[in-house]
Amino acid sequence: MKLQQLRYVAEVARRNLNVSDAAEALYTSQPGVSKQIKLLENELGVTIFERSGKRFVGITEPGRAIIEGAERILREAENLKRLGKEHAGGDSGALVLAVTHTQARYALPPIIRAFVERYPKVELALRQGTPEQIAEWLEEGEADIGVSTEGLDNHSSLVTLPVRQWHYCVIVPAGHAALKIPRLSLSALARWPLIVTSAAERMGLRAAFQRQGLEPQIALTALDADVIKTYVGLGLGLGIIADFAFDPARDTDIHCLDAAHLFESSTTRLGLRRGVFLRRFEYDFIQFFAPHLDRHAVERTLQGGGGDYQL
Amino acid sequence: MKLQQLRYVAEVARRNLNVSDAAEALYTSQPGVSKQIKLLENELGVTIFERSGKRFVGITEPGRAIIEGAERILREAENLKRLGKEHAGGDSGALVLAVTHTQARYALPPIIRAFVERYPKVELALRQGTPEQIAEWLEEGEADIGVSTEGLDNHSSLVTLPVRQWHYCVIVPAGHAALKIPRLSLSALARWPLIVTSAAERMGLRAAFQRQGLEPQIALTALDADVIKTYVGLGLGLGIIADFAFDPARDTDIHCLDAAHLFESSTTRLGLRRGVFLRRFEYDFIQFFAPHLDRHAVERTLQGGGGDYQL
DNA sequence: CGTGATTACGTTTATCGTAATTATA
DNA sequence: TATAATTACGATAAACGTAATCACG
Numbered sequence: 001m002k003l004q005q006l007r008y009v010a011e012v013a014r015r016n017l018n019v020s021d022a023a024e025a026l027y028t029s030q031p032g033v034s035k036q037i038k039l040l041e042n043e044l045g046v047t048i049f050e051r052s053g054k055r056f057v058g059i060t061e062p063g064r065a066i067i068e069g070a071e072r073i074l075r076e077a078e079n080l081k082r083l084g085k086e087h088a089g090g091d092s093g094a095l096v097l098a099v100t101h102t103q104a105r106y107a108l109p110p111i112i113r114a115f116v117e118r119y120p121k122v123e124l125a126l127r128q129g130t131p132e133q134i135a136e137w138l139e140e141g142e143a144d145i146g147v148s149t150e151g152l153d154n155h156s157s158l159v160t161l162p163v164r165q166w167h168y169c170v171i172v173p174a175g176h177a178a179l180k181i182p183r184l185s186l187s188a189l190a191r192w193p194l195i196v197t198s199a200a201e202r203m204g205l206r207a208a209f210q211r212q213g214l215e216p217q218i219a220l221t222a223l224d225a226d227v228i229k230t231y232v233g234l235g236l237g238l239g240i241i242a243d244f245a246f247d248p249a250r251d252t253d254i255h256c257l258d259a260a261h262l263f264e265s266s267t268t269r270l271g272l273r274r275g276v277f278l279r280r281f282e283y284d285f286i287q288f289f290a291p292h293l294d295r296h297a298v299e300r301t302l303q304g305g306g307g308d309y310q311l
Numbered sequence: 312m313k314l315q316q317l318r319y320v321a322e323v324a325r326r327n328l329n330v331s332d333a334a335e336a337l338y339t340s341q342p343g344v345s346k347q348i349k350l351l352e353n354e355l356g357v358t359i360f361e362r363s364g365k366r367f368v369g370i371t372e373p374g375r376a377i378i379e380g381a382e383r384i385l386r387e388a389e390n391l392k393r394l395g396k397e398h399a400g401g402d403s404g405a406l407v408l409a410v411t412h413t414q415a416r417y418a419l420p421p422i423i424r425a426f427v428e429r430y431p432k433v434e435l436a437l438r439q440g441t442p443e444q445i446a447e448w449l450e451e452g453e454a455d456i457g458v459s460t461e462g463l464d465n466h467s468s469l470v471t472l473p474v475r476q477w478h479y480c481v482i483v484p485a486g487h488a489a490l491k492i493p494r495l496s497l498s499a500l501a502r503w504p505l506i507v508t509s510a511a512e513r514m515g516l517r518a519a520f521q522r523q524g525l526e527p528q529i530a531l532t533a534l535d536a537d538v539i540k541t542y543v544g545l546g547l548g549l550g551i552i553a554d555f556a557f558d559p560a561r562d563t564d565i566h567c568l569d570a571a572h573l574f575e576s577s578t579t580r581l582g583l584r585r586g587v588f589l590r591r592f593e594y595d596f597i598q599f600f601a602p603h604l605d606r607h608a609v610e611r612t613l614q615g616g617g618g619d620y621q622l
Numbered sequence: 623c624g625t626g627a628t629t630a631c632g633t634t635t636a637t638c639g640t641a642a643t644t645a646t647a
Numbered sequence: 648t649a650t651a652a653t654t655a656c657g658a659t660a661a662a663c664g665t666a667a668t669c670a671c672g
Contacts, residue, residue, distance in 0.1 A: 054627040069394065
């Protein structure tokens with residue numbers, strides 16, 4: 001049994017049983033992959049892939065278990081390599097962050113500024129995507145640390161760590177009637193067209209209205225807070241965004257009203273691949289972002305069976 | 312990185328940093344091991360072993376982590392091989408049981424009779440040893456399943472499963488005065504010389520006396536129940552053995568008195584290496600032994616983080 | 623017939639073992 | 648000086664890539 005063979009098997013399984021694709025992805029020849037897989041099957045005495053003639057059409061039941069094991073082994077091997085880099089490379093290396101728009105635009109800049117100052121030799125890459133994409137990138141090892149408010153919890157191969165709680169707030173154009181209301185209520189909000197993110201809808205914003213028998217007028221569903229602010233500025237309606245996405249210094253044409261009493265609070269979370277080895281600068285990045293997440297807290301969660309760390 | 316290299320590193324670490332010994336154990340040459348380790352260190356960019364000139368004198372801090380990872384990988388690889396055999400070999404294979412004397416002599420015979428009838432092609436090996444040896448054999452992969460009443464719990468790499476509870480009983484030669492006592496007490500027992508196992512002493516037998524301010528007269532400390540029964544038959548004293556070690560059909564010269572009310576009950580436990588892949592016949596063996604331990608219960612414990620299954 | 627896996631075969635690379643060398647206790 | 652790791656080197660074997668072949672849709 002060779003690590004190479006396990007790599008081949010795992011890659012073929014990942015590429016929908018297409019040996020040619022797998023070979024290309026692994027920068028090697030198709031016959032090589034084919035042969036090594038056969039050798040492994042021979043050694044283990046088990047056919048891993050169901051074949052119809054010469055074509056791969058499925059995974060046998062023992063094959064499934066073998067692929068799982070192979071992936072565990074490969075992850076561990078990956079960890080060893082990282083471990084090497086950690087001790088050899090010192091303060092240089094690469095860090096790929098997978099984050100949502102709002103995090104990248106509002107929450108992360110000060111963190112990243114501090115990080116690049118501390119670790120100038122680390123190549124920092126920011127990958128922006130939906131929570132689903134972020135989870136996928138983490139699972140595939142294409143990103144090291146994910147940041148998102150939702151969508152990371154339903155993946156058993158990931159662990160999540162709470163960074164901080166935040167609330168929604170309502171942004172209002174200057175001179176709008178809503179500014180005269182002393183304490184905002186849902187029924188008042190329902191009177192005006194609203195501009196929200198699709199994420200906010202998923203997070204139960206619409207449900208909050210409906211619990212009081214109200215139906216909000218959603219004028220526009222945007223993907224990010226910047227778009228929302230733009231349209232609020234144009235007078236299309238009231239915006240609902242995360243409180244930390246309002247910048248009093250820059251957003252002078254609009255006002256921000258507290259809405260903590262109207263909607264449930266949300267928690268920004270970090271996502272990591274379970275059991276992964278983290279380099280020192282990764283632990284430090286996490287602690288820059290969430291000071292309560294020291295190395296020990298993160299390690300405990302990474303190793304821990306199921307339960308995620310609670311805020 | 313090659314599996315072979317990881318094997319070499321792990322073996323050298325296990326053999327007190329002696330490359331020559333490791334090479335011999337791996338049936339290969341010393342220079343080969345030496346070279347592969349150096350290659351791995353080169354690839355990872357980390358020195359794993361501290362050297363004084365040409366001699367290995369210690370393990371570096373990153374080396375420790377690498378060896379740990381290597382061992383995890385090797386265990387997983389071992390699992391894949393077993394997985395292959397399971398599906399290829401069908402009902403044949405090998406099963407190494409590591410057990411204490413009392414288990415081998417009294418608890419296991421009916422189980423093993425049933426097992427060999429069901430799996431005649433499985434090569435069954437019985438290794439008898441102390442609880443400490445059993446734990447060690449399991450950890451090293453030299454035995455598949457361990458059975459013991461004590462000594463398996465303090466090993467983090469093992470999981471244990473409860474098989475059944477049992478009590479101590481007192482065996483008495485025919486015509487002995489103790490037979491006339493209606494209900495045995497510790498103070499009565501303290502009047503006669505006792506013959507016990509060293510295991511029973513560890514399990515708190517002596518402590519039970521001392522809690523009542525009594526000091527038992529230990530005439531003889533034996534290693535197994537057969538020896539105890541022999542000397543009880545010779546009239547050297549009363550014996551204290553596990554209840555299931557008394558065989559009314561065979562042990563006609565001695566009597567057995569219930570002592571469940573005098574000493575704490577004990578629990579026979581199975582020991583397994585954490586996370587190991589078990590073959591079908593191993594699951595079946597376990598269930599022959601402890602019907603409540605079906606495949607699911609065992610799997611849950613094997614994967615489970617820390618907690619052992621409770622009876 | 624085109625896509626895609628296997629077989630055949632020559633090249634290259636890496637592994638292994640013996641022997642010689644060097645360093646330590 | 649004995650023990651133990653490294654270096655050198657030749658023999659062996661494994662992996663790789665190209666080209667040809669074969670099977671399925």
